[in-house]
Amino acid sequence: MRKRRAAAWWAALTTVFTLAAVGCEDSSGPEDGTSPFTGLTAREAPVLAVKIDNVGPARPQSGLGSADIVYVERVEAGLSRLMAVYSSHLPPTVGPVRSARETDLELLRQFGEPAFAYSGAQSKLLPLVKDAPLHPVPPERVGDGYTRSESRAAPHNLYLRPERALSAAPDADDAADIGFRFGAAPAGGRSTPSYTVRYPAAAISFAWAGERERYRVSMDGTSVPVADAKGRGPATVVVQGVTIRDSRFHDRSGSASPFTDTTGSGPALVLRDGKAHQARWERPAATRGTEFTTPDGERLAFARGPVWVAYVPREAVPTGAAGNSR
Incomplete structure (x- = not known):
């Protein structure tokens, strides 16, 4: 059961939604027994967000197919990086894991207090990560939760073991409503x-x-x-x-x-x-x-x-x- 501080707030919020018209289901919130992230059948489970590398030497990445949500963010030099969010399914490994950004902290607030896996951050950003309402699980806190691949060069070879990361964050919030709705397609398109x-x-x-x-x-x-x-x-x-x-x-x-x-x-x-x-x-x-x-x-x-x-x-x-x- 969700023992989360935001539960009462979310319950109050969902009561104000009205019924949608053509192409949308009852917008009062996710159906019981389904994931609020995918609309598919899922058990109640904590949220783990992982920052994943997305340059050529990091591909193909591991674990993307098990993610409920993948966010694509722009980073320095016009490149992109991924934030994969897991709850319904946990793959054996995820990665390569890379560093956090300020964008991540605002993005993750909607998930309550999730577990957050990343590898390092700009030194001035680290205090903000520490004070953010989340459960950081970087390598220095979960040593046995990460492994290095010998087939790739650093820094593109660090991989997370999600189950061990969540074991180190037992108070991470379960998946809850973040505004997604699932159902029939809207008319047109x-x-x-x-x-x-x-x-x-x-x-x-x-x-x-x-x-x-x-x-x-x-x-x-x-x-x-x-x-x-x-x-x-x-x-x-x-x-x-x-x-x-x-x-x-x-x-x-x-x-x-x-x-x-x-x-x-x-x-x-x-x-x-x-x-x-x-x-x-x-x-x-x-x-x-x-x-x-x-x-x-x-x-x-x-x-x-x-x-x-x-x-x-x-x-x-x-x-x-x-x-x-x-």
């Missing part, structure tokens, strides 16, 4: 067999595989394994337009670390079932989840299954005829 999210020095493409009812993922033109033996993999992809600005932190070369503001509101493109749907997102505060609505203001339901969210500048989200392949 534009046929979009593939879509590419572009960063200054990276690109991530999503191609609809109708026979699997999932999206295939490729990074910088190379396919990556994001589906496990049970065929998991993204059923919904969200391209979320946000404000990305320089933070007060810098990497070793002096480059400013981007800060992605995941609160507020803005445009989004929701990809599901091979179609793209224009949407709006709203997250009033860091402690709140993110709601996605249609242009008419109705809650927009995702397809049941794992969700990938790619954060891009607001102006990078297409308007007008949604979902042109890029």
